[in-house]
Amino acid sequence: MAEQVLERGRSNYDFLLRRPSAILETQFEASILLVGAATSPLELRLAVTSALHTALPDLVCSLVLLLDVETQQLAYFETNDSPLYMPTSGVVWDSVRRRSADTLAEAIPSSDPIRTLYPALPPSLGDGQVVVVLPVLPVKGHQIVAVMLAVCSKLQPPHEGKLQWLKKNVLVASQRVMKNAVAEKERRRAEGMLRVCGDLIDLDSSILLLKIHKHLKSILDAKASMVLIVDEVTNELICQTFDDVALDTPFTLPMAETLYGRCVESGQNILIDNVAEDMRYNPAVDTVNNYEPSSMICMPVQVQREGHSAPKTIAVAVVFDKTVEKGGKFTSRDVENMGFVLRFSSTLLANTLAYQREMLLRKHNVALLEMARNLFSSVSDQDKLLRAVMNEAKKLTNAERCSVFLLDLQGHELVASVFDGAVPAQSPFRIAVGQGIAGFVAKTGIL
Numbered sequence: 001m002a003e004q005v006l007e008r009g010r011s012n013y014d015f016l017l018r019r020p021s022a023i024l025e026t027q028f029e030a031s032i033l034l035v036g037a038a039t040s041p042l043e044l045r046l047a048v049t050s051a052l053h054t055a056l057p058d059l060v061c062s063l064v065l066l067l068d069v070e071t072q073q074l075a076y077f078e079t080n081d082s083p084l085y086m087p088t089s090g091v092v093w094d095s096v097r098r099r100s101a102d103t104l105a106e107a108i109p110s111s112d113p114i115r116t117l118y119p120a121l122p123p124s125l126g127d128g129q130v131v132v133v134l135p136v137l138p139v140k141g142h143q144i145v146a147v148m149l150a151v152c153s154k155l156q157p158p159h160e161g162k163l164q165w166l167k168k169n170v171l172v173a174s175q176r177v178m179k180n181a182v183a184e185k186e187r188r189r190a191e192g193m194l195r196v197c198g199d200l201i202d203l204d205s206s207i208l209l210l211k212i213h214k215h216l217k218s219i220l221d222a223k224a225s226m227v228l229i230v231d232e233v234t235n236e237l238i239c240q241t242f243d244d245v246a247l248d249t250p251f252t253l254p255m256a257e258t259l260y261g262r263c264v265e266s267g268q269n270i271l272i273d274n275v276a277e278d279m280r281y282n283p284a285v286d287t288v289n290n291y292e293p294s295s296m297i298c299m300p301v302q303v304q305r306e307g308h309s310a311p312k313t314i315a316v317a318v319v320f321d322k323t324v325e326k327g328g329k330f331t332s333r334d335v336e337n338m339g340f341v342l343r344f345s346s347t348l349l350a351n352t353l354a355y356q357r358e359m360l361l362r363k364h365n366v367a368l369l370e371m372a373r374n375l376f377s378s379v380s381d382q383d384k385l386l387r388a389v390m391n392e393a394k395k396l397t398n399a400e401r402c403s404v405f406l407l408d409l410q411g412h413e414l415v416a417s418v419f420d421g422a423v424p425a426q427s428p429f430r431i432a433v434g435q436g437i438a439g440f441v442a443k444t445g446i447l
Helices: 002-012 020-037 041-055 091-098 157-200 205-220 259-266 332-376 382-397 436-444
Strands: 061-068 073-077 083-085 102-104 129-136 146-153 222-231 236-242 245-254 270-272 296-303 312-322 406-408 413-416 429-432
Touching: 020 041, 020 157, 041 061, 041 073, 041 146, 041 157, 061 157, 091 102, 091 129, 091 146, 129 157, 146 157, 205 222, 205 236, 205 245, 205 312, 205 332, 236 259, 245 259, 259 270, 259 296, 259 312, 296 332, 312 332, 332 382, 413 436, 429 436
Parallel strands: none
Antiparallel strands: 061 073, 061 146, 073 083, 102 129, 129 146, 222 236, 222 312, 236 245, 270 296, 296 312, 406 413, 413 429
16 A cells, blocks of 8 residues: 555656656647647647747747738737738748748848837847747648747757647647637627627618618728619619718619619629729719719629529619728728628618518509599599699609690690699690600600
């Protein structure tokens, strides 16, 4: 029994009997396990930093850069959501561009941009010290997923072996972490969009469009935006709002002649970096509300139709001019974000437009019933009947004036005896069938 207790005591304090090199070896193996267990960019950076401290001799300092999946740039992750991006010049950038490891016998120059990212780099190297820059990328690829930088004593073969082992583990771990980061960003983006959708719900299309404008500008850092509604009856685009303003009088744009119409007809996104140099933009027909853009994204707003494989385009969304503070030019990432917003808001817009069409149809039906009641009460008096028809027609069409012509089959003439609800003192007005707009409609039956 005593021997078992003694043996257990020896095993518990075995680390006191190990050589320092064996302890470091165990610490390095533990650090490798932490690299493999990392689930976020911050955890991976801290684990790799710890592994470098146990793998390299007399380490002075180290810097670990990881690939940001959203921007596809190498970055230093202070937190998971606040990456600091690596400058695209200097000693480290040269190693990244060559996709090769470097061992520098001199300190990184004081003017090198990497020092702004990591001020802890020593201004000079001590005796026997070197700067190691090690990009991490697949054997058969050139997408760098990480960069390890260290200031330490000159490497020996055992240290180089540990670096290669660490490099392989970082490669595997970074691919998993990047996949997790993408999934996490998409989850948070979807949650944020669902919260926004609660605010976007509105039965007034103008108010809804203004809310969509505001959200698009916020997400894309754009200066202005608009959404043009597709009118299937007239094959035109209706502009009810522009940027933050609901127009007093909506206007229409031709479908075939405008850049926005071509976006609707093709169903494809249009990204223009320089409007002044792009032939697709015609200022004569594409300028809206006197706004002259320098860059823009046009995107069809589409909804799925039951029983149809192809989606239906109900509008076209446009954003103008990315702010200078955010780069001044729209990117493919902006196009992706805009599409994400429109996938959520398109259904809301379709429902609002359908509701307004139903309300308009209901209003017309009520007006038609009222008109029928008035007509039946006026059948004995032709002039009274015509006045009733004209008054109801003006209500239905929101017209200022109205005329009704009766067709004289014997004289092949159109006769108007009542003008805008009043009976003129002079004789009825007559025009030949085929003359003027009214005569053309009477002759052909075409609106």
